Amino acid sequence: xxxxxxxxxxxxFSEPVRYGLxxxxxxxxxxxxxxxxxxxxxxxxxxxxxxxxxxxRNTVELISITPGETELLLRSEGEVExxxxxxxxxxxxxLTPLWLFDRQTPQTKPGPHVRELARSLHGRxxxxxxxxxxxxxxxxxxxxxxxxxxxWSAEKVMEAGKGVCSDQAHVFISAARLLGHPARYVxxxxxxxxxxxxxxxxxxxxxxxxxxxxxxFDVSNDQSPDTRYVRVATGLDYAGAAPVTGTRTGGEEESLxxxxxxxxxxxxxxxx
Amino acid sequence: xxxxxxxxxGREDALRAPYSQFGQWFxxxxxxxxxxxxxxxxxxxxxTGITFNVYGQAxxxxxxxxxxxVPRIISGAEWKKLTRGIEQRVRAINAFLHDIYHRxxxxxxxxxxxxxxxxxxxxxxxxxxxxxxxxxxxxxxGIDLVRTGDDEFYVLEDNARTPSGVSYMLENRETMYxxxxxxxxxxxxxxxxxxxxxxxxxLSACAPSCAEGxxxxxxxxxxxxxxxxxxxxxxxxxxxxxxxxxxxxxVVDGRVAMRTTQGYKPIDVIYRRIDDDFIDPLTFNxxxxxxxxxxxxxxxxxxxxxxxxxxxxIADDKAIYSYMPEIVEFYTGEKAILQNVPTWRCNDPESxxxxxxxxxxxxxxxxxxxxxxxxxxxxxxSKKELAEFRKKLEAKPxxxxxxxxxxxxxxxxxxxxxLAPRHVDLRPFVxxxxxxxxxxxxxxxxxxLKKGSLVVNSSQGGGTKDTWVxxx
Numbered sequence: 001x002x003x004x005x006x007x008x009x010x011x012x013f014s015e016p017v018r019y020g021l022x023x024x025x026x027x028x029x030x031x032x033x034x035x036x037x038x039x040x041x042x043x044x045x046x047x048x049x050x051x052x053x054x055x056x057r058n059t060v061e062l063i064s065i066t067p068g069e070t071e072l073l074l075r076s077e078g079e080v081e082x083x084x085x086x087x088x089x090x091x092x093x094x095l096t097p098l099w100l101f102d103r104q105t106p107q108t109k110p111g112p113h114v115r116e117l118a119r120s121l122h123g124r125x126x127x128x129x130x131x132x133x134x135x136x137x138x139x140x141x142x143x144x145x146x147x148x149x150x151x152w153s154a155e156k157v158m159e160a161g162k163g164v165c166s167d168q169a170h171v172f173i174s175a176a177r178l179l180g181h182p183a184r185y186v187x188x189x190x191x192x193x194x195x196x197x198x199x200x201x202x203x204x205x206x207x208x209x210x211x212x213x214x215x216x217f218d219v220s221n222d223q224s225p226d227t228r229y230v231r232v233a234t235g236l237d238y239a240g241a242a243p244v245t246g247t248r249t250g251g252e253e254e255s256l257x258x259x260x261x262x263x264x265x266x267x268x269x270x271x272x
Numbered sequence: 273x274x275x276x277x278x279x280x281x282g283r284e285d286a287l288r289a290p291y292s293q294f295g296q297w298f299x300x301x302x303x304x305x306x307x308x309x310x311x312x313x314x315x316x317x318x319x320t321g322i323t324f325n326v327y328g329q330a331x332x333x334x335x336x337x338x339x340x341x342v343p344r345i346i347s348g349a350e351w352k353k354l355t356r357g358i359e360q361r362v363r364a365i366n367a368f369l370h371d372i373y374h375r376x377x378x379x380x381x382x383x384x385x386x387x388x389x390x391x392x393x394x395x396x397x398x399x400x401x402x403x404x405x406x407x408x409x410x411x412x413x414g415i416d417l418v419r420t421g422d423d424e425f426y427v428l429e430d431n432a433r434t435p436s437g438v439s440y441m442l443e444n445r446e447t448m449y450x451x452x453x454x455x456x457x458x459x460x461x462x463x464x465x466x467x468x469x470x471x472x473x474x475l476s477a478c479a480p481s482c483a484e485g486x487x488x489x490x491x492x493x494x495x496x497x498x499x500x501x502x503x504x505x506x507x508x509x510x511x512x513x514x515x516x517x518x519x520x521x522x523v524v525d526g527r528v529a530m531r532t533t534q535g536y537k538p539i540d541v542i543y544r545r546i547d548d549d550f551i552d553p554l555t556f557n558x559x560x561x562x563x564x565x566x567x568x569x570x571x572x573x574x575x576x577x578x579x580x581x582x583x584x585x586i587a588d589d590k591a592i593y594s595y596m597p598e599i600v601e602f603y604t605g606e607k608a609i610l611q612n613v614p615t616w617r618c619n620d621p622e623s624x625x626x627x628x629x630x631x632x633x634x635x636x637x638x639x640x641x642x643x644x645x646x647x648x649x650x651x652x653x654s655k656k657e658l659a660e661f662r663k664k665l666e667a668k669p670x671x672x673x674x675x676x677x678x679x680x681x682x683x684x685x686x687x688x689x690x691l692a693p694r695h696v697d698l699r700p701f702v703x704x705x706x707x708x709x710x711x712x713x714x715x716x717x718x719x720x721l722k723k724g725s726l727v728v729n730s731s732q733g734g735g736t737k738d739t740w741v742x743x744x
Contacts, residue, residue: 019522021566023554049566050526050573055400062569064523095401097376099386103397236397245554247565 001227002037004265005189006077007201009244009258013070013251020065020248022046025187025233025241026076027059031093033085034231039078045069055096056184058233058241065248074244079265080230087224089206089214089231092182098208100236101182107237108174111155117171118178127215129179130207131224134217137172143220150238166238168219169205173237182208184234186216187241191228191262198260201243206234230262277421277681278693279344290347290742293459303690309451310341310686316447338735339444340685341451344696344717348462348744351713354417354425354700357609359709360600362413362702365432365587367603369409372586373399383598392592393640394585396548398555402572404581406478406706411543411579412471413702414715417610419681426613426678427596428697432588433580434545437716437736438701439503442467442510444716444738460743462713468510470703470710475541477705478577482527483540490514490530492521492544494562504545518546523566528576541577542567548582590639590673591617613678619670627674628665631658634674635726636665649726651677680726683737685719695720697728698739714739 007026030036041048041061046069049062065072092098104110110118117136121129144162152160154174157167169185176183183205190202204218204225216225225231235241275283280291287295298306317339346354371377372395378384389395414435416428445464449456472489479487493504495517508515520531521539529536544551550560555568570576586592592599594615600608616623616634627634631650638646648661665672682693700715717737718728728734 021523021554023566023569049523050569050575052569052573053401054572055397055402060569060572062523062526062566062573095374096397097379097400099390100397100400103391240397245558247554 002079002081002265003189003191003228003230004077004079004261004263005230006261007075007189007259009074009256011065011072012255012257014253015251016068016070017065017072017248018067018250020046020072020246020251021049022063022065022072022074022244022246024061024063024074024244025054025058026074026243027061028078028080028188028230028232029057029059031231032090033083035081035083037079037081039076039080041074041076044071044073044075046072046074055094056234056240057094058235065251067250070251082227082230084227087216087226088212089216091213092208094234098182101184101208102177102180103236104174104177105237105239106151107153107239108170108177109153109155110174110178111153111158113158114154114171114174115178117158118175121175121179126209127212130176130181130209130215130217133172133175133179134219135222137168137175137219138222141168141171141219143168165218165220166203169203170237172205172217172219173207176205176207184214185237185241186231186234187238187243188232189230189260189262190218190221191264193228196261196263198262199258201232201260202229203238203241204229276679276693277419279419279681279683279696280691281684281693282422290345290350294343294345294455297455297458306341306686307688313339313341313447313451316450317443320443337440338721339447340719340721340735340737341448342684342686342691343448343738343740344683344698344719345740345742346714348742351462351741354610355711357425358415358700358702358711360604360606360609361415361427361430361596362410362704362709364596364600364603364608365413365430366407366409366704368599369432369581369584369587370403370407371603373402373583378599378602381602383602384592384595388591388595389586392586392589394583394589396583396586398568398572399581399583402581404478404571405480405574405577408478408577408579408704408706409581410584410587411475411478411581411704413704414699415610415702417698417700418613418678419696419698420678421681424611426611428613429590429593430588430596431699432584433547435699435701436500436503436545437699437718438467439506440736441701441712441714441716441739442506444736448738459740462741462743464712464714467701467712468507470712471507471543472511472513474703474705474707474710475543475577475579477707478579479540480574480577482575487540488513488537489541489543490516490539492516492518492542492546492564494546494550498545500545507543518562518564521564521567523570526570526573526575528564528567528570539576541579543579548585551578551582590637591619594673613675616674618665618672618674623674624665624669627672628662631662631665633677635677636661636672636674639671639673647727649677652724652726677726683717683719685721685735685737692723694723695726695728696737713741 148163154170157163173183233241414431476487491508527538551563552568636648680695684691703710717739
């Protein structure tokens, strides 16, 4: 399946910005079952300062906001070809050693509730255990837009019993690590069946299983990713894979509008 | 118990060779004049201290570390032997850091348990795969040594993050020159005053490939409220480079640049005295107002050298310390020349049992602590302190290591009643660059001013001495 993605983020400031930076992880990479056919990022009201690959092989771009501007427009678009692998990503290939994915972070930090959840899955093993964990998290944490704050830990999310996709992913990652599975966060795009326009990127989890390598788990939809999912960046948690992390002086009030379109691109033979 | 080794008088009250000239001079001096000189030296320090503390008068008091006029003297031959061991250790530390942030061969080879790294906060995932310009991780290292006999030295700890105290080494010598010029014409002492020049040269040699012409070096300080601010200002001044704060810096054209009267000027090498966690709010602690947003991005794109590299703390962690003999051997193929103090890791149940059974004879330290805080010295601890520490150990054994109480050497200090022995340690300062390893002769001698005390940290009532390495 070929997906066409357009992602536009517009920051409007009530006053001119004196100085600002945006660290972006918004460029998908090609790997076994995902081929990036084309991808382009453009910036209006700012400038690309540099680019590098981080420890998870994510492409990181640093953008500066042009001093004096009151608007910054970031646009990425491209096409990605996907192949069905039932959520299996394959062997670990990044520079980061696999054992580092056992490390809990402030966002995945477990507490009594997460430990209890993990304990409830003892007796199961491997892939079966992880699928059961995905369903258990989906049951324990109801998807509720706007119910959480970005600095919530997995434990806090479990206590509240609600959250967004990144919160659900953090609980999954936290418990998977407790159960001895290396786990990571994935940020990316998901094509929805009922609409083209979206307001945010999606986030899910991946866990490492000896026989298969990395396997994806999307708690929010209680399924492993299929060809509607485009992986963009990975990290130990959301913060490590975040599409944008920013800082600025000046600008005062900020308003943000995001427009994401993910749609199936008809193959060329069909178009002709 | 054997007598404590005194570096001036040995164990048998016979003047040791390195002190022979000094001893003669001292005999011929009027004690009253020396005591007056001691007061004069303290006055010099107070004045210098205040000059350096114009921004924070209140803080000036605590920054005055007592100075003692009796030098700590090491023979040229003793020093030569030490430097071989120090150089070997520092090379091993750099090789270890490169490995642990790349292929982790030492873990794969089973020589270092992965548990030592995995959940260790000093190990920064953000440094994985990053090779710093010039391949150098620890540009400036302080190796803390203690002596227990004529030929017995131990490494107490390594300081691979931002070792401080070098300004005291320089000021102590300066003050001794002023007080006792005649001493230095009599005795040939290896100089230390070249340190700032060597530091600048060493840092410049680590400039990234984008540097044009003479590399631009700057010292990054958290600001005037930091307890070591005067050292930051002092070193910048001595090197003739800018002292900057995070707010003076920006990312301009993919480089970190400082504000000057002619606009923004790119920096090639930054000697930062800000902890890893605070250096960049975009990559690390987002609450940090001290750091430079984007500096880690510029660093990872290869456009600036940061000294020391972020993440070097994994090499001086106290739990890693116990593996230093293995680390030295793994990377140099040789046995470690400098000895480690035998260390019990309390996360091992058998070691924990031994430590709890022998608590009153051991020194127990927090794995991540520094500055002599959170430490138990068994032999001098009260029953209550021992009982409290026992509880802490049982609750979180992994947080602690234990070592035998070493009988640290003494060097005399000047007291109202004449010379009196006090325990000392030594922090030599080591510079690393692609050009090689440079060790300033001597270093900072810290002395426990309280009789019998083994804690030399300035925060715990320690003082300093000038350290002489003789030309012989």
